[in-house]
Amino acid sequence: MSIHIHNTLTGEKQEFVPIDKDKVSIYSCGPTVYDTAHIGNFRTFITNDLIRRVFEYNGFFVKHAMNITDIDDKTIRRSHDEGKTLEQLTRHYETLFLSDIHSLNILTPHRVLRATDHIKEMIEMISILLEKDIAYISKDGVYFSIGKFPEYGNLAKLKIELNDTSVLHERIANDEYEKENPRDFALWKFYTADDGEVKYDAPFGVGRPGWSIECSAMATWALGPSIDIHTGGTDLIFPHHTNEIAQSEACTDKPFVKYWVHTAFMNVDDTKMSKSKGNFFKLADIEEAGISPLAFRYWLLTAHYRSQINFTVEAVKAAQTAFIRFVETFIRLGEVEHEHIHASANPRDYKTEFLAKINDDFNLPEALALSWELIKDHSVEAHEKVELLLDFDKVFGFGLQAVMDMKKEEKDSIPLEVTALVEARELARKSKDFVQADALRKEIESRGYEVKDTENGPEVKKLV
């Protein structure tokens, strides 16, 4: 079944056609490790994870790379403020980030690339751009001349009159700037005292890379000059992704990315999240508010990645209640031994329906709704539901297999003689020998176990 993706570059939903047969290369902009990532960041990382899982579910061979920005304006400034080396600061936040994505059941990308490990590739790329006369050396650094790249701004749908000389050679050294004023941007920043210990030798002068060249160089190094999918939050469309396209394509003369996928913004309490407003949430903060990371993941899956969402503790707690019900129902289905199903004349093909949902621009909210329909469908046997839910969970990532294994371990830990007593009691009950059944129940209890009769048969639990 074909996969359709909304491509920011064309503004349309398009059929996915890989560059190389059954392979998919995905590059995701990773965190800037100058602080703890917030829940808005994690929305994007969960989308990236879902995209990877959908392709793997479809049988593609996926190569997923993500960078760690451990050198830029923000990391350098923060390390000075805190009196730490750049490495001390960034490694600390990198570890926190990797631990957070683990809690959210985000699969670690196949390649996690630190910018500081790829300075050589960045210098090579800048050298090529200088050779091609697309970059130029100014007093404070090496700049990309946007006037030399006619397609500049296509991704962000910028209307720039590149013949307008007032635009040309206006420079911006900061890594982040506004869409209203596109300018030549820094590929390399010459060393200043503000950079402290942070400096690298390059043929064009001592300094450090600009933010956007980092991703161009690392994406090419990890995945080649042309990649299938590049992801990130909508806030990265300009200038970061716009600049990445310009640098990479001007350098290699090849199309850089086939499909650009951007995750929409998350508000908190109907407003932009900010530390000054006191509505800034890290993963640890929501855990403190009683929300589990996986319930947060569940809540995110109830909205499409391209729609803006509004985080409130109440909304996510309501989703958490649904999530708990989802997992509990799954556990109960796994324990059903005797059931009466009402076979349907037209059984639904849930697996095909599921594929249709996830392959339609990663429509996880509908795929999740479908799972609930499956749970409530009286014409499907419990064991079949369990198999399907475990299969769908390869995409959802709620860790149902782990839940199942845990339950199995619990069940397996009941000693054989107790299981035998339970079975004997069940036989006695069925033949209405209640005196014997009661005696056996006492015998089971004397061994530290309790037996309960449910509509799905007897349940044995360790007495506490």
Ligand SMILES: [Zn+2]
């Ligand atoms: Zn990036």
